[in-house]
Amino acid sequence: MRSRTSRKAFTLIEVLIVVSIIGLLASMVLVGLGGFRSRGRDTRRVSDLKSLQNGLELYYARNNSYPNTLTDLLTAGIGITKLPTDPGTGGDYLYSYRTADKQGYVLAAKLDASAGDSIFADSNQETVVGDYTGTVTSCTPSYYCVSF
Numbered sequence: 001m002r003s004r005t006s007r008k009a010f011t012l013i014e015v016l017i018v019v020s021i022i023g024l025l026a027s028m029v030l031v032g033l034g035g036f037r038s039r040g041r042d043t044r045r046v047s048d049l050k051s052l053q054n055g056l057e058l059y060y061a062r063n064n065s066y067p068n069t070l071t072d073l074l075t076a077g078i079g080i081t082k083l084p085t086d087p088g089t090g091g092d093y094l095y096s097y098r099t100a101d102k103q104g105y106v107l108a109a110k111l112d113a114s115a116g117d118s119i120f121a122d123s124n125q126e127t128v129v130g131d132y133t134g135t136v137t138s139c140t141p142s143y144y145c146v147s148f
Helices: 014-061
Strands: 092-098 106-109 132-134 142-145
Touching: 014 106, 014 142, 106 132
Parallel strands: none
Antiparallel strands: 092 106, 092 132, 106 142
16 A cells, blocks of 8 residues: 655645735835835935035135036036936936126926925025026926025
């Protein structure tokens, strides 16, 4: 008489159920982390604008006026070799200078967060930039703007 050996293993159905549960949990985690990535990009944008402000002040100290464009910072001999770019789009940040005397500027970045969710809602909002020239047309609550 042969003895029966019992083999313990998972059935195909059990393996498929476990894999589908793991996939469902992973997708829920990734969707939940989307807001954190958005806030991280917004934080980087604000940090980039602060470093651009430092560069603009160095430029002003040397030339007694603000530059026409941000790319002028690269050739000004103030130690800036690369301009930061938007972490979401890879594009340049918005910059405008006061046309009358080049004694003021506005920097802006479009935020991912909506106006109500923004952790940067207390930014310096210049709503009218009529005497400025450049790429900043207005600073609505979906933008983070700094000016001097």
